Amino acid sequence: MGGFVGRRRQLAELDAMTGGLDSGLVVVTGGPGVGKTALAIHWAHRAGIRFFDGQLYVDLRGHGPGGGASLPTGAALAYLLVGLDVPASHVPADEQQAAALFRSVVADRRVMLVLDGAASADQVRLLRPGGPSSCTLVTCRDSLVGRTAYDGGRVAGVQPLDRGNAVRLLAQTAGERLVAAEVAAAVRLADLCDGLPLALRIAATALDRAARTPIADLVARMGTGDLLAALEVHDDPLARLDTVFGHSYHALDDASRRLFRLLGTLPAAATTAAASDTVLAAAMETTVAPRTGLLYIVAVNVPRGLATTFVSGVPRASTSTGFPVRRALANAAAALITKAGESGDEQYLVRAGTASAICHA
Structure with missing residues (x-):
């Protein structure tokens, strides 16, 4: 797959998860724009020879x-x-009957099924092949739900690219010579894009190639104005980071949206103690629904330096309306520690440490 870099650990993890006689269900999880689909498709092509009866994508x-x-x-x-190869006229209108027919058709086959962009477990349950030799690869955004909702599923987490691979992806999409001529600016651009492959690809298309230093110019625009506006693709309003992230944001309940907005101001608010205290005091009072991927995002991204301040007033007891921030972050930390044990990847321990520090410092 063109424009694919890194991910050696994740590819090996997928190989190991599907290497047995029962390939089963694998859930690839991660945030918007992190490269879940690219990883799933790249691995499916590479592993296709093992599933000789066909590969299906939905x-x-x-x-x-x-x-x-x-x-x-x-x-x-x-x-x-x-x-x-089932004639369209023979496809049952009833979902249960169609699912039964699907399972019978693939029962004795070894097929690879990629289900991209699942929003819930219900979307997936009827689509799983019945035979033990087939593999179902699902991509979804909610890591915590992905761990618990897909019965029997194994979870492969996808994180943003590290700096080196982010610069490599930028070079592949923008051009090797362009990046080689502005290495320092390319590194800064990769950092501003937070290692998100989608953001890096959009940045590559946003470069003014007629300029003498196109990468440095884009970095300057991103540093002095709206980062999202600087990465806007003008001829395609749907190819925007705010659109991609907005779908998950608008799916949250009102309390979770409020908490997300409050925590989004923390890096700027932390420049003064008074502003930080105001934001954090409001965040402490917010309770969120038990089932939300927002708290996983918080656990991964809240800076360590804010941990001590963040815990100063977080209530420890649960309420009937939802989980307080502290309890939800503790659950996220536990999930991250479990993932670290399963994968042996220290990055999960680092993130678990952040969440744990927020909860217990």
């Missing part, structure tokens, strides 16, 4: 641009059955 549109409706299960089953 975009479930769970987090599609513009917040459009997810693909109905019946429509997904119809795509799969037609892809398996």
Whole structure:
């Protein structure tokens, strides 16, 4: 797959998860724009020889641009059955009957099924092949739900690219010579994009190639104004970072949206104690629904330097309306520690340490 860099550990992890006789279900999770689909498709192509009866791909549109409706299960089953040479006229209108037919068709086959962009476990359950030799690879955004909701599923987390691979991806998309001529600016641009492959690809298209120093110029625009506006693709309003992230944001309840906005101001508010105290005091009073991926994002991204301040007033007891911030972050820390033990990757321990420091400092 063109423009794919790094991810050696994740590819090896997927190989190990699907290497047995029962390939089963694997859930690839991560935030918006982090490269879940690219990883899933790249690995599926590489592992395709093991699934000699076919590879099937369905975009479930769970987090599609513009917040459009997810693909109905019946429509997904119809795509799969037609892809398996079942005449469209023979596809049952009833979802349960269509699912039964799908399972019977693939029961004795070794197939790879990629379900991209799942919004919920319900979207996936009827789409799983019945045979033990097939593999279902699902991509979704909610890491904590991905761990608990998909019964029997193994979870592979996708994080942003490290700096070296982020610069490599920028060189592949913008051009090797361009990046080689502005290495320092390219490194700064990779940092401003937070290692997100989607942001890096958009940045590559936003460069003014007629300029003498296009990368440095883009970095300057991002440093003095709205980062999202600097990375806007003018001829495609759907190819925008705020659109991609907005779908997940708008799916949150009101309290979670408020907490997200408050925590988003922390890096700037931390420049003065008074401003930081004001933001954190408001965040402490917010309770969020037990099932939300927002708290995982918080656990991963809240800076360590804010941990002591952050815990000063967080209530420890739960309420009937939801989890306080402290309890939800403790749950996120536990999940990250479990993931560290499973994968042997120290990055999960670092993030778990951040969440734990916030909860217990």
